[in-house]
Amino acid sequence: MNLVPGISSGLITLIFIGLFWVPPLWAQDRAWLSPEQWDYVASRGVVRYCADPDWAPFEYMDAAGEHQGIGADLLRLAAERVGLTLQLHPTPTWEASLAASRRGDCEFLSLLNRTPAREAWLHFTEPLLIDENVIITREDHPYVVSLDRFDGERLAIPAGTAVEEWVRRDFPRLQLILTQTENEAFQLVSDRRADMTIRSLIVAAHTIRKDGWFNLRISGMQADYVNLLRIGVRRDDPMLHAVLDAGVRSISHSEREAIINRHVNVVRHEVEVIEKSIFWPLLGVLWVVLLTSGFWILRQRALNRRLSQLNLLLEKAATTDPLTGLNNRARLMLCFEEDSLRAQRSGCPYSLALFDIDHFKRINDTCGHVVGDQVLREVAALMARNGRGSDRLGRWGGEEFMLLFHDSDIQSAMEAAERIRADVAAHAFSHGGEVTLSAGVAQWQPGESLVRLMERADKALYRAKQEGRNRACPEQGHESGP
Numbered sequence: 001m002n003l004v005p006g007i008s009s010g011l012i013t014l015i016f017i018g019l020f021w022v023p024p025l026w027a028q029d030r031a032w033l034s035p036e037q038w039d040y041v042a043s044r045g046v047v048r049y050c051a052d053p054d055w056a057p058f059e060y061m062d063a064a065g066e067h068q069g070i071g072a073d074l075l076r077l078a079a080e081r082v083g084l085t086l087q088l089h090p091t092p093t094w095e096a097s098l099a100a101s102r103r104g105d106c107e108f109l110s111l112l113n114r115t116p117a118r119e120a121w122l123h124f125t126e127p128l129l130i131d132e133n134v135i136i137t138r139e140d141h142p143y144v145v146s147l148d149r150f151d152g153e154r155l156a157i158p159a160g161t162a163v164e165e166w167v168r169r170d171f172p173r174l175q176l177i178l179t180q181t182e183n184e185a186f187q188l189v190s191d192r193r194a195d196m197t198i199r200s201l202i203v204a205a206h207t208i209r210k211d212g213w214f215n216l217r218i219s220g221m222q223a224d225y226v227n228l229l230r231i232g233v234r235r236d237d238p239m240l241h242a243v244l245d246a247g248v249r250s251i252s253h254s255e256r257e258a259i260i261n262r263h264v265n266v267v268r269h270e271v272e273v274i275e276k277s278i279f280w281p282l283l284g285v286l287w288v289v290l291l292t293s294g295f296w297i298l299r300q301r302a303l304n305r306r307l308s309q310l311n312l313l314l315e316k317a318a319t320t321d322p323l324t325g326l327n328n329r330a331r332l333m334l335c336f337e338e339d340s341l342r343a344q345r346s347g348c349p350y351s352l353a354l355f356d357i358d359h360f361k362r363i364n365d366t367c368g369h370v371v372g373d374q375v376l377r378e379v380a381a382l383m384a385r386n387g388r389g390s391d392r393l394g395r396w397g398g399e400e401f402m403l404l405f406h407d408s409d410i411q412s413a414m415e416a417a418e419r420i421r422a423d424v425a426a427h428a429f430s431h432g433g434e435v436t437l438s439a440g441v442a443q444w445q446p447g448e449s450l451v452r453l454m455e456r457a458d459k460a461l462y463r464a465k466q467e468g469r470n471r472a473c474p475e476q477g478h479e480s481g482p
């Protein structure tokens with residue numbers, strides 16, 4: 001065999017791979033923005049923005065006046081992806097930041113919830129950060145599956161927050177104790193003057209560790225109470241909004257998690273350093289003091305064990321539905337963000353199915369909530385055994401489940417939904433009764449948000465209910481499907 005032709009054909013192969021492999025990688029980076037948007041970025045000078053100077057660990061100003069925190073790091077990453085140069089317009093308070101944004105002193109606000117009042121002058125990006133609100137109790141309190149079950153329990157909560165509004169609306173039977181600060185709410189629960197509080201998962205993790213509330217724990221979460229924190233861009237610059245939105249969409253789920261973990265874990269190391277500095281001087285004194293230091297070591301170990309448990313619990317609580325063990329709503333939202341970005345790049349179809357248990361209220365009313373919970377767990381297990389490994393399954397809330405299908409158009413998503421429906425209908429449930437599901441299926445359109453996609457799936461689900469339940473219906477325009 002001739003060696004030279006072998007080498008030259010190898011070289012040709014390498015050049016071929018180089019030509020066809022490198023450009024797509026380069027093109028991928030550029031793909032965040034359209035050519036028109038890149039031109040805008042190139043001609044755009046420094047962009048001024050305002051932030052909350054005192055909202056750790058989300059965002060805050062450090063001693064040097066630098067913008068720090070989870071939101072600050074996510075914003076820097078988004079801006080870097082789309083080539084924007086940012087400059088903080090410093091303000092003393094959050095109210096001052098809002099006022100500066102209204103006046104036009106800064107072009108956007110870095111991290112805030114969307115509200116109708118703010119929409120008057122701001123245009124919001126997709127969420128930069130999604131954070132659940134969790135229920136915090138003392139360690140000896142049982143896990144909380146739903147606040148529905150409580151009558152007269154004392155809930156401590158900072159006054160004027162969105163959560164206060166939601167709880168007043170949804171759980172009027174709870175007894176509210178309003179506090180001035182986050183810490184006061186934790187103190188009341190710790191001292192048994194309140195039974196529970198509801199706070200943001202990330203702020204709770206930060207505060208519990210920083211201030212050492214080691215007799216408190218996260219006992220559950222309220223599925224609908226989610227903070228969707230976004231960038232708010234002044235409405236007079238729509239191109240800046242589009243560019244920042246592309247930057248936000250470019251951040252993957254794992255990049256977000258890494259940034260969150262970096263900030264929540266910093267506090268843990270500080271605790272260890274402080275405890276060690278107390279421990280070593282104690283070694284040099286009398287035996288009584290040695291005993292004391294022994295006690296300190298044991299206490300230190302117990303605290304660290306508790307911190308590790310808390311870490312694990314937080315990680316699980318952030319992504320899992322406590323009743324069924326499936327992905328929770330926040331996790332499904334992040335999965336959608338990541339999957340739709342991938343589908344946008346690959347051009348592969350992507351679909352969603354919403355499932356709802358038929359007449360579930362009757363099961364609760366006739367057999368009780370414990371049986372109702374068991375039915376939810378059995379349905380979840382049946383759905384999990386039918387899904388493909390690449391699909392994302394979760395509990396959206398109540399008796400509603402969601403499945404996100406990779407590389408699937410509406411026909412194949414309908415087939416999968418129908419398979420699950422038939423499996424559930426044929427299953428012998430442990431309570432002895434019949435359980436059926438209705439489903440609505442819709443195919444994602446490039447650029448579409450989860451809210452829009454769900455609207456179409458929800459309409460199809462409504463049709464499935466109207467047409468007699470125990471069936472899967474495709475979105476409008478695909479009725480003649482499989």
Ligand SMILES: Nc1nc2c(ncn2[C@@H]2O[C@H](COP(=O)(O)OP(=O)(O)OP(=O)(O)O)[C@@H](O)[C@H]2O)c(=O)[nH]1
Nearest residue numbers: 146356357358359360361362364369372373398399
């Ligand atoms: N056991 C239990 N019940 C729940 C849970 N979450 C929501 N529910 C109940 O689910 C029921 C939902 O009832 P509806 O929305 O009226 O719907 P449905 O009875 O399924 O009727 P259709 O959807 O029209 O077929 C309510 O009674 C809720 O209290 C839960 O975690 N456990």
